[in-house]
Amino acid sequence: MNIAQAIIEALESVNANKMRSGLTILGIVIGVAAVIAMLAVGNGAQNTITGSISGLGSNLLFVFRGGNNENVRNPKPLTRGDADAIADPFQAPSVELVAPYISSNLSVSFDGEKTTSSINGVTPEYLQVRNYSLLEGEFISEENILGRGSVAVIGVEVADKLFGHRDGLIGETLRIEGQPFRVIGILTPRGGGAFGSEDNVVIIPFSTAQSRLIRRSGDRVDFILVQAVSADLVNQASDEIAQILRARHRTELGADDFQIFSQQDFVATAQSITSVLTIFLGGIAAISLLVGGIGIMNIMLVSVTERTREIGLRKAIGARKRDILIQFLTESSLLSMFGGIIGIGLGWTIAFIVGLIAAANNTELVPVVGLDAILLATIFSTAVGLFFGIYPANRAANLQPVEALRHE
Amino acid sequence: MNDWVIETRNLKKIYKMGEVEVRALDGVDLQIERGSIVSIMGPSGSGKSTLMNLLGCLDRPTEGDYILDGVQVSQMNDDQLAAARNHLVGFVFQSFNLLARQTALSNVELPLRYGGITKNRKQKAIEALTAVGLGDRITHRPTELSGGQQQRVAIARALINDPAIIMADEPTGNLDSKSGKEIMDLILSLNQTRKTTIIIVTHDPNVAQISQRIIRLSDGKIVGEEVPA
Numbered sequence: 001m002n003i004a005q006a007i008i009e010a011l012e013s014v015n016a017n018k019m020r021s022g023l024t025i026l027g028i029v030i031g032v033a034a035v036i037a038m039l040a041v042g043n044g045a046q047n048t049i050t051g052s053i054s055g056l057g058s059n060l061l062f063v064f065r066g067g068n069n070e071n072v073r074n075p076k077p078l079t080r081g082d083a084d085a086i087a088d089p090f091q092a093p094s095v096e097l098v099a100p101y102i103s104s105n106l107s108v109s110f111d112g113e114k115t116t117s118s119i120n121g122v123t124p125e126y127l128q129v130r131n132y133s134l135l136e137g138e139f140i141s142e143e144n145i146l147g148r149g150s151v152a153v154i155g156v157e158v159a160d161k162l163f164g165h166r167d168g169l170i171g172e173t174l175r176i177e178g179q180p181f182r183v184i185g186i187l188t189p190r191g192g193g194a195f196g197s198e199d200n201v202v203i204i205p206f207s208t209a210q211s212r213l214i215r216r217s218g219d220r221v222d223f224i225l226v227q228a229v230s231a232d233l234v235n236q237a238s239d240e241i242a243q244i245l246r247a248r249h250r251t252e253l254g255a256d257d258f259q260i261f262s263q264q265d266f267v268a269t270a271q272s273i274t275s276v277l278t279i280f281l282g283g284i285a286a287i288s289l290l291v292g293g294i295g296i297m298n299i300m301l302v303s304v305t306e307r308t309r310e311i312g313l314r315k316a317i318g319a320r321k322r323d324i325l326i327q328f329l330t331e332s333s334l335l336s337m338f339g340g341i342i343g344i345g346l347g348w349t350i351a352f353i354v355g356l357i358a359a360a361n362n363t364e365l366v367p368v369v370g371l372d373a374i375l376l377a378t379i380f381s382t383a384v385g386l387f388f389g390i391y392p393a394n395r396a397a398n399l400q401p402v403e404a405l406r407h408e
Numbered sequence: 409m410n411d412w413v414i415e416t417r418n419l420k421k422i423y424k425m426g427e428v429e430v431r432a433l434d435g436v437d438l439q440i441e442r443g444s445i446v447s448i449m450g451p452s453g454s455g456k457s458t459l460m461n462l463l464g465c466l467d468r469p470t471e472g473d474y475i476l477d478g479v480q481v482s483q484m485n486d487d488q489l490a491a492a493r494n495h496l497v498g499f500v501f502q503s504f505n506l507l508a509r510q511t512a513l514s515n516v517e518l519p520l521r522y523g524g525i526t527k528n529r530k531q532k533a534i535e536a537l538t539a540v541g542l543g544d545r546i547t548h549r550p551t552e553l554s555g556g557q558q559q560r561v562a563i564a565r566a567l568i569n570d571p572a573i574i575m576a577d578e579p580t581g582n583l584d585s586k587s588g589k590e591i592m593d594l595i596l597s598l599n600q601t602r603k604t605t606i607i608i609v610t611h612d613p614n615v616a617q618i619s620q621r622i623i624r625l626s627d628g629k630i631v632g633e634e635v636p637a
Contacts (some may be wrong), residue, residue, distance in 0.1 A: 012510070310507060313501075315466075316464070316493060316499050320491075402466050
């Protein structure tokens, strides 16, 4: 008896008990659908997070205060001076642009409307480093910095909340913590990002922020954004920055009081978090697949009992143990493979619906059903059928022909 | 020198039911000549079915020798027994035992499939069905056939591998007398044209009439042998 015939007979048998076969594979269908949907949503979330990190700009390095081991005591703050030193093309040839940054959540108001936004104090380089563009108007200029100008570039969310519209706002005056600022530009909307909404921001000159709104002792900055000349030079830029800061902060060997992260570091961290989540969710879904497998075993046992006489007859006309074993294993594997295929379709649909719901809620999440997930689900579900078919099939194969033929 | 297709020596089958030993067969010496029809008769519990199971290679004897078509069967393992059943024995059961979901043709083909024969399988099956007079019913399923026709399919299935013996266990037990008669006529003619040895287990004296020898069993022993009138 070859495999092709075994498959044909298994199909006949599955077909003869449509209702029962359908109910049996339901467990597998749900299990596989859950696994597929979970993996798809997990992959989609990962892509969204990775995308929003990449969307921060290109070839970026983030310099933060504070060490990463316990040797560091009293870490020195990062200052404008540090930023200027990093911007020196002779000390750091791999650095393209440097943007010091301070930020605080403050209240912003206009004509009685009031909201809370992230107020960012930045220099003109910030526009290019963050890859921002403007709907209209212009960005913070060098003159604004020097003159500590009371000017602001606002995100569309702030515009919507305070003014109710997005255009013709240049020249309007809004108040940040009661102080008047003239709107000089509107940022192109970017949507929600990994670090909160990118549109609920008010950008003002660094010097203005430092002197009037976000008081930091000395010349401190929250962090420094650095853009490397090219993707290949990101690591080199990181080394150069580290050298400069070590010298300026007079740190001991191996006790850097600052940390430099590249976008790749953030992406890797975010990916490891989402991977754990995906595996966790997929694992829970896999349990339902296991339960489905037990369902198959159950039905196969019933089927073996029901068909004892048939098994006896097959043995009487020359079927070996192996033939009977193959027959029942084929049947259980086929059952669960069908379940797997239907489950992939269902899981795909669920993932698609999750994507639609996310889109309806303004969250960018495109579930991704990968080929790997499909292959995995097919192979895994078939393997589940095979595994849970072993016991019933063995029972069938080991029936004594005399006993089986006598069975009513 | 006789041409024995079946030869048993001191064949015993002992079942242990806890402490009690049940001697279902207790030393059977039997020779059956190739090409003959032999009936085995006896009251229930006489060991008929046990003897049939042993002769049909469905079971192994506890003791003794069984030589079928020149092959020592009594020491075979399960797979060898399966192969022996496939090649040397054809079964005809009281309740037909056809696969309900499959056509007459694929029911008849089944022993060839288990025998690993792929060449001319369909043609051989059609020939066998034609030989039992069902050449026009090959695509019918058992539920679409009468009892007599179903038994003919079963006989075609038993014939297909050209076995050394055909074991018929109450072949007419589930049939009305007219179909039963037709089946017995068919068996007789197959015996005459194909020279297939046929062993019939029955307690119907009319069925036993067509055989050359009637062997009577009682309490696991052969108690007599007669030639029907």
